[in-house]
Amino acid sequence: MPAESTMAALLHDWLPRQRWFAGKDRPVTEVSLGTATELLPGDPGLRHLVLDVRQGDVVDHYQVLLGTRRVLPDRLAHAEIGRVGEGHDATHVYDAVHDPELNRALLAGIAEEAAVGPLRFRRAPGTAIDVSAPGTPMSAEQSNTSLVYGETHICKLFRRLSPGPSPDLEINLALSELGCPHVPAVHGWVELATAGTGEPVTLALLSEFLRGGSDGWRLATTSVRDWFAMPMTRGAEPYPGAPTRRPNGSYTAADPGWAGGDFAAEAERLGAATAAVHRDLARAFGVTEVGAEHVREMARAMRRQLDEVAADVPEVAPHAGAIGATFDALAERTEPLALQRVHGDLHLGQAMRTGHGWTLLDFEGEPARTPEERRALGHPLRDVAGMLRSFEYAARFLHADEGQAPPAVALEQERRALAWAERNREAFCRGYAAAGGPDPAAHRVLTRALEFDKAVYEIRYEARNRPSWLTVPLHSLAHLTAR
Ligand SMILES: Nc1ncnc2c1ncn2[C@@H]1O[C@H](COP(=O)(O)OP(=O)(O)O)[C@@H](O)[C@H]1O
Numbered sequence: 012m013p014a015e016s017t018m019a020a021l022l023h024d025w026l027p028r029q030r031w032f033a034g035k036d037r038p039v040t041e042v043s044l045g046t047a048t049e050l051l052p053g054d055p056g057l058r059h060l061v062l063d064v065r066q067g068d069v070v071d072h073y074q075v076l077l078g079t080r081r082v083l084p085d086r087l088a089h090a091e092i093g094r095v096g097e098g099h100d101a102t103h104v105y106d107a108v109h110d111p112e113l114n115r116a117l118l119a120g121i122a123e124e125a126a127v128g129p130l131r132f133r134r135a136p137g138t139a140i141d142v143s144a145p146g147t148p149m150s151a152e153q154s155n156t157s158l159v160y161g162e163t164h165i166c167k168l169f170r171r172l173s174p175g176p177s178p179d180l181e182i183n184l185a186l187s188e189l190g191c192p193h194v195p196a197v198h199g200w201v202e203l204a205t206a207g208t209g210e211p212v213t214l215a216l217l218s219e220f221l222r223g224g225s226d227g228w229r230l231a232t233t234s235v236r237d238w239f240a241m242p243m244t245r246g247a248e249p250y251p252g253a254p255t256r257r258p259n260g261s262y263t264a265a266d267p268g269w270a271g272g273d274f275a276a277e278a279e280r281l282g283a284a285t286a287a288v289h290r291d292l293a294r295a296f297g298v299t300e301v302g303a304e305h306v307r308e309m310a311r312a313m314r315r316q317l318d319e320v321a322a323d324v325p326e327v328a329p330h331a332g333a334i335g336a337t338f339d340a341l342a343e344r345t346e347p348l349a350l351q352r353v354h355g356d357l358h359l360g361q362a363m364r365t366g367h368g369w370t371l372l373d374f375e376g377e378p379a380r381t382p383e384e385r386r387a388l389g390h391p392l393r394d395v396a397g398m399l400r401s402f403e404y405a406a407r408f409l410h411a412d413e414g415q416a417p418p419a420v421a422l423e424q425e426r427r428a429l430a431w432a433e434r435n436r437e438a439f440c441r442g443y444a445a446a447g448g449p450d451p452a453a454h455r456v457l458t459r460a461l462e463f464d465k466a467v468y469e470i471r472y473e474a475r476n477r478p479s480w481l482t483v484p485l486h487s488l489a490h491l492t493a494r
């Protein structure tokens with residue numbers, strides 16, 4: 012293994028360039044090795060590292076699979092992190108998730124229920140694991156790294172580690188036990204034993220791969236592209252099926268026949284699946300009724316996040332008044348609220364459409380929240396608000412960078428984005444309420460406050476993780492406050 016100081020220096024520059032690195036808004040001040048476990052000796056070699064990454068006062072822990080080879084084949088050149096040693100002693104160090112020869116160690120370890128150093132590989136009871144399939148990293152837009160093995164398994168490596176068992180594992184196991192048809196089966200997991208009595212930290216989750224499925228983000232954005240490509244006029248006449256403005260400023264729905272890939276029927280089914288998952292979460296983990304003081308504390312927490320994000324991202328300030336007024340209105344609510352475990356970060360990328368319907372993924376909660384916040388009970392409309400935000404993202408992300416578009420083009424783009432978002436938001440809420448979820452229309456202030464809270468969270472998420480997307484929630488915030 013290369014010297015610790017050499018490794019730390021290489022990783023210091025490489026880490027902030029990774030999509031999954033969650034601290035892109037601050038410089039890395041120090042990288043040191045927390046644990047280093049040799050999984051495969053020799054050449055090529057595989058090591059599992061937990062890195063302690065300091066950024067100012069905060070230390071986060073990231074997981075990396077490190078490959079070493081004397082000769083790096085061209086197919087792995089893109090994964091190289093650096094080189095250590097000179098001449099005959101030179102060794103290439105690279106990101107081993109891209110190497111099927113090495114990443115199979117994860118699957119093999121789970122199949123064999125291995126224990127290596129502090130790493131414990133667990134197989135779900137009764138699961139047969141095919142270890143012959145090579146692992147390929149997914150190209151999906153995600154915060155962690157997932158490896159797909161053949162057509163049967165998908166293994167998510169949690170990159171930024173949180174203490175204790177992952178809520179994703181905990182919830183998927185509980186819902187599978189209840190026979191919930193809307194979650195993928197758990198095939199196994201990997202955990203890191205901690206010293207003393209501390210609970211093991213979940214490092215990876217192996218699930219059933221939903222073969223032939225498409226995630227909601229891909230489907231929805233395909234529909235948006237179709238809709239934007241549809242001509243709106245024939246000569247001076249509006250095209251049949253074009254939305255028209257209602258007296259209240261909203262737009263009539265587009266005719267799906269004209270728009271081609273309309274998504275509204277899927278949005279409605281997704282709403283129904285979400286309500287079914289909420290029902291099962293309530294059965295598995297229970298429901299707690301809270302009173303006015305708890306609701307006031309919820310509103311205060313929303314306000315705190317708003318103040319913090321507005322201090323970091325100046326573009327939020329012009330909207331802070333309207334957002335804060337909604338949080339104040341929520342704080343005045345006196346009726347009790349029924350809270351339960353929820354998904355916590357529901358968006359279109361967390362839902363897969365398969366031949367059997369919609370499956371919800373990734374019950375990890377929001378990656379930027381503390382472990383306690385992620386496990387905290389919430390109102391189910393929090394997930395509804397997350398999905399409503401996602402329809403806004405899908406409707407607007409294609410044109411979010413086109414601030415300089417001529418006014419007529421910008422107006423047309425906005426009309427279309429609004430019409431698409433409205434149509435799918437309504438369909439999702441209809442499906443959700445019809446399947447027994449609390450009706451968002453009957454909880455307008457709560458839903459609006461939760462939607463603002465999510466939008467503010469997204470601005471922080473994008474600034475820290477994906478700065479090139481920051482314009483998307485900023486742009487849609489303006490529309491949300493005007494609603
Ligand atoms: N069980 C699965 N079967 C097929 N694809 C999946 C499965 N789980 C996740 N995916 C794909 O991987 C993407 C990212 O998964 P997710 O669990 O949300 O990762 P992250 O927490 O890193 O964002 C999803 O949007 C989906 O496209």
Ligand SMILES: O=P(O)(O)O[C@H]1O[C@H](CO)[C@@H](O[C@H]2O[C@H](CO)[C@@H](O)[C@H](O)[C@H]2O)[C@H](O)[C@H]1O
Binds near residue numbers: 155228
């Ligand atoms: O999928 P994760 O649990 O890691 O969630 C985080 O990353 C998401 C992006 O990958 C982010 O979602 C935001 O972008 C989506 C489009 O990529 C959009 O559909 C969502 O509505 C929007 O919130 C999520 O907020 C973040 O926690």
